[in-house]
Amino acid sequence: MAITLRQSDAGFEQRFAAFLTTKREVSADVNTTVRDIIARVRAEGDAALIDYTRRFDRADLTTLGIAISRQDIESAYTQADPATVEALKLARDRIHAHHARQMPKDDRYTDAIGVELGSRWTAVEAVGLYVPGGTASYPSSVLMNAVPARVAGVERLVIVVPASGGAVNPLVLVAADLAGVSEIYRVGGAQAVAALAYGTETIRPVAKIVGPGNAYVAAAKRQVFGTVGIDMIAGPSEVLVIADADNDPDWIAADLLAQAEHDVSAQSILMTDDAAFAAAVEQAVERQLKTLARSETAAASWRDFGAVILVDTIEAALPLADRIAAEHVELAIADAEGFLARLRNAGAVFLGRHTPEVIGDYVGGSNHVLPTARSARFSSGLSVLDFVKRTSILKLGSEQLRALGPAAIALAKAEGLDAHGRSVAVRLNM
Amino acid sequence: MAITLRQSDAGFEQRFAAFLTTKREVSADVNTTVRDIIARVRAEGDAALIDYTRRFDRADLTTLGIAISRQDIESAYTQADPATVEALKLARDRIHAHHARQMPKDDRYTDAIGVELGSRWTAVEAVGLYVPGGTASYPSSVLMNAVPARVAGVERLVIVVPASGGAVNPLVLVAADLAGVSEIYRVGGAQAVAALAYGTETIRPVAKIVGPGNAYVAAAKRQVFGTVGIDMIAGPSEVLVIADADNDPDWIAADLLAQAEHDVSAQSILMTDDAAFAAAVEQAVERQLKTLARSETAAASWRDFGAVILVDTIEAALPLADRIAAEHVELAIADAEGFLARLRNAGAVFLGRHTPEVIGDYVGGSNHVLPTARSARFSSGLSVLDFVKRTSILKLGSEQLRALGPAAIALAKAEGLDAHGRSVAVRLNM
Numbered sequence: 032m033a034i035t036l037r038q039s040d041a042g043f044e045q046r047f048a049a050f051l052t053t054k055r056e057v058s059a060d061v062n063t064t065v066r067d068i069i070a071r072v073r074a075e076g077d078a079a080l081i082d083y084t085r086r087f088d089r090a091d092l093t094t095l096g097i098a099i100s101r102q103d104i105e106s107a108y109t110q111a112d113p114a115t116v117e118a119l120k121l122a123r124d125r126i127h128a129h130h131a132r133q134m135p136k137d138d139r140y141t142d143a144i145g146v147e148l149g150s151r152w153t154a155v156e157a158v159g160l161y162v163p164g165g166t167a168s169y170p171s172s173v174l175m176n177a178v179p180a181r182v183a184g185v186e187r188l189v190i191v192v193p194a195s196g197g198a199v200n201p202l203v204l205v206a207a208d209l210a211g212v213s214e215i216y217r218v219g220g221a222q223a224v225a226a227l228a229y230g231t232e233t234i235r236p237v238a239k240i241v242g243p244g245n246a247y248v249a250a251a252k253r254q255v256f257g258t259v260g261i262d263m264i265a266g267p268s269e270v271l272v273i274a275d276a277d278n279d280p281d282w283i284a285a286d287l288l289a290q291a292e293h294d295v296s297a298q299s300i301l302m303t304d305d306a307a308f309a310a311a312v313e314q315a316v317e318r319q320l321k322t323l324a325r326s327e328t329a330a331a332s333w334r335d336f337g338a339v340i341l342v343d344t345i346e347a348a349l350p351l352a353d354r355i356a357a358e359h360v361e362l363a364i365a366d367a368e369g370f371l372a373r374l375r376n377a378g379a380v381f382l383g384r385h386t387p388e389v390i391g392d393y394v395g396g397s398n399h400v401l402p403t404a405r406s407a408r409f410s411s412g413l414s415v416l417d418f419v420k421r422t423s424i425l426k427l428g429s430e431q432l433r434a435l436g437p438a439a440i441a442l443a444k445a446e447g448l449d450a451h452g453r454s455v456a457v458r459l460n461m
Numbered sequence: 462m463a464i465t466l467r468q469s470d471a472g473f474e475q476r477f478a479a480f481l482t483t484k485r486e487v488s489a490d491v492n493t494t495v496r497d498i499i500a501r502v503r504a505e506g507d508a509a510l511i512d513y514t515r516r517f518d519r520a521d522l523t524t525l526g527i528a529i530s531r532q533d534i535e536s537a538y539t540q541a542d543p544a545t546v547e548a549l550k551l552a553r554d555r556i557h558a559h560h561a562r563q564m565p566k567d568d569r570y571t572d573a574i575g576v577e578l579g580s581r582w583t584a585v586e587a588v589g590l591y592v593p594g595g596t597a598s599y600p601s602s603v604l605m606n607a608v609p610a611r612v613a614g615v616e617r618l619v620i621v622v623p624a625s626g627g628a629v630n631p632l633v634l635v636a637a638d639l640a641g642v643s644e645i646y647r648v649g650g651a652q653a654v655a656a657l658a659y660g661t662e663t664i665r666p667v668a669k670i671v672g673p674g675n676a677y678v679a680a681a682k683r684q685v686f687g688t689v690g691i692d693m694i695a696g697p698s699e700v701l702v703i704a705d706a707d708n709d710p711d712w713i714a715a716d717l718l719a720q721a722e723h724d725v726s727a728q729s730i731l732m733t734d735d736a737a738f739a740a741a742v743e744q745a746v747e748r749q750l751k752t753l754a755r756s757e758t759a760a761a762s763w764r765d766f767g768a769v770i771l772v773d774t775i776e777a778a779l780p781l782a783d784r785i786a787a788e789h790v791e792l793a794i795a796d797a798e799g800f801l802a803r804l805r806n807a808g809a810v811f812l813g814r815h816t817p818e819v820i821g822d823y824v825g826g827s828n829h830v831l832p833t834a835r836s837a838r839f840s841s842g843l844s845v846l847d848f849v850k851r852t853s854i855l856k857l858g859s860e861q862l863r864a865l866g867p868a869a870i871a872l873a874k875a876e877g878l879d880a881h882g883r884s885v886a887v888r889l890n891m
Contacts, residue, residue: 112871114871117868118871118875132568133568142555142826146825147812148559148825148826150563150844155839166877171872239838257836279887281887282884282887323883374852375583376583380854381855382855383857385859385888386855386856390855390885391853392869392873393868393869395576395857396572397853402850409668409850410690411851416846420837421841422841423808423810423831424810425811425820426811435824435825439820439823442824445542446599447596450715450718451822453719453749454712454715454718455817457715458712458815458817
């Protein structure tokens with residue numbers, strides 16, 4: 032049973048504030064182990080990868096090979112259900128079309144006094160994408176990370192994926208191939224992150240590492256940050272469904288459970304202005320849980336972190352939603368557009384009764400890598416911008432330097448930076 | 462004496478590779494101290510700020526007040542040189558004009574099958590700006606951080622600045638006022654970062670913290686990251702000057718020293734195709750060092766981290782410059798535009814012989830907060846984008862759900878996510 036918070040109750044503010052700061056994840060301290068793994072990969076290269084893979088993934092890379100071959104990819108296609116391959120193609124094309132609109136434009140202009148200024152965007156040269164193994168090995172995530180990188184113009188896109196027991200999910204290989212990635216290595220964990228950051232005999236280093244992973248992968252990404260760039264460290268997923276009574280309780284319950292089945296730390300929140308509707312959704316959740324393949328996970332998530340928030344009016348949900356700043360927000364209400372216009376903090380918003388969040392996970396076209404744990408207050412989902420960087424451009428002639436130089440000299444003097452002032456003055460014969 | 466590397470020498474590649482990985486900064490491990498400070502500010506609020514400020518900044522906030530008043534700001538204006546105030550206004554206006562062009566545009570469109578997609582940008586609601594005390598208390602940095610936040614539409618912009626011995630640099634207050642910041646607190650160090658992240662009785666929490674600081678500030682920012690957003694952790698500054706023999710050695714020497722005077726860990730690199738010119742620049746550096754106020758700092762930086770790289774041709778400098786990925790690149794060469802067009806990794810580029818990097822520090826209009834330590838390979842300088850975040854928007858009607866739903870169901874099935882599939886299927890009566 033999820034908790035229920037009633038806005039009309041005395042003490043609601045206090046309970047809501049406590050709810051906001053609930054930690055859903057205990058982060059294991061694996062920093063020392065990870066530090067040792069990284070140091071050893073730096074020192075021993077491929078040999079360390081082979082040894083760690085034997086121990087952690089029970090796979091022998093000396094026979095399998097570190098690199099996945101073209102033949103491995105062809106073989107993956109033969110193992111895949113053709114309908115799934117078609118669905119992946121549809122997803123890829125829709126993700127590509129949406130992300131192509133995100134490419135930032137260069138800007139170069141001359142201002143009123145003749146100073147030339149500019150911003151130029153270039154792709155990160157080489158990017159590594161971590162793909163988890165086991166049940167979290169999602170081909171959809173391969174597309175969500177790889178396609179924007181391709182759109183950005185990343186020249187070298189490398190995938191690392193652990194081969195647990197020797198095997199890699201064939202759909203991961205198909206998704207990689209559909210996204211145009213041909214450089215794939217059978218390594219995972221902190222050792223794969225170390226290989227991407229520092230390079231080995233087989234794996235050349237990259238400039239940035241993206242993609243989800245377990246506590247070891249997250250710790251390794253934090254440790255190599257600076258040497259390479261990293262994306263955000265994603266926490267467990269969450270959904271906030273804001274729904275009025277004009278919804279089918281079964282639809283809303285299914286949406287809450289779709290989030291809950293991800294992980295016992297996932298969070299599903301229903302916010303509604305109708306107590307009877309809330310009760311009907313809760314009953315539907317219990318009913319649907321009985322026939323769910325991952326019912327144990329979903330039930331634990333709903334029990335431990337699920338919440339029903341009864342608001343006085345849908346209007347009153349707005350400031351609460353901004354404070355929750357959820358990764359996913361479904362607006363299954365009459366005036367979804369009006370609500371959206373005034374909502375500030377959300378990773379992604381799904382409008383209306385026919386846009387379950389799951390569409391965004393797969394085939395909507397927008398990215399499913401989104402800010403979790405209230406970080407939508409200050410950060411954005413993955414986009415083409417994560418794979419490009421900007422160079423500022425400045426160009427003065429002697430006339431412009433005469434115009435701006437004295438102010439620069441005055442500020443350098445005020446800041447006690449003598450040589451700064453001289454660097455301008457020497458050109459003005461001052 | 463800076464080191465000299467000659468591209469024509471045997472062993473150049475090895476020496477250059479080693480040069481690239483030289484660490485210029487030893488990061489002190491202050492994590493435990495910082496953890497304690499943050500915990501105490503969370504527990505005790507203002508009382509902890511008052512106590513830490515008494516101990517670390519030798520200032521009594523019970524008499525001075527935690528907040529800086531309007532009267533303090535007015536008084537700062539009377540202490541400031543009017544020419545400096547005018548220079549700050551020019552800088553502010555030019556920074557504003559340039560950054561206004563960076564504001565990303567919302568995008569909302571309907572695709573061929575009627576799915577509505579969109580990206581909407583909103584400002585981060587509240588941002589804290591850390592301003593260091595002492596000699597690193599630069600009014601120009603206040604403008605470089607505060608103006609883009611204002612352009613982005615940040616509603617609440619808060620400055621924290623330590624009052625060493627009770628005093629705050631009056632030009633910092635003037636710059637804050639010119640940038641439209643009126644909420645300023647006399648606190649610094651890890652305690653100020655903690656106050657911004659978690660709030661105290663006097664200081665309401667923010668959603669993001671930006672600005673430079675010492676090892677304690679940097680460690681505190683890392684520790685509160687997640688609870689709030691942070692900007693990049695900047696390392697010591699660096700410049701790469703690529704110059705042919707048609708330059709005045711004194712101009713180039715002044716540019717190298719402008720970088721070197723910042724910090725003993727700063728780095729100035731000259732890359733040229735002319736050994737005689739390089740020698741002339743080195744002589745000019747030694748000559749200019751004699752009359753420099755901060756000659757001790759500049760001399761140490763030039764001695765320990767300065768470098769002269771003799772390239773076979775200016776063309777041959779290109780791949781080396783991309784590997785250095787410098788924060789600042791000056792192109793004092795005949796075909797600066799042609800070189801720029803093929804350069805990939807640089808925080809900011811200064812074109813031609815009349816654009817000393819110092820112009821970009823103050824009045825060029827572009828931002829002087831730029832990626833250091835080779836991080837221009839994967840990251841960008843500070844911009845309006847650092848103060849906004851994007852929400853993805855997706856909207857389907859029943860017809861679009863019928864079109865895309867089956868592919869989503871197929872992928873959910875392939876990923877073993879039962880409830881995901883049901884969330885779509887239940888709406889399609891499947």
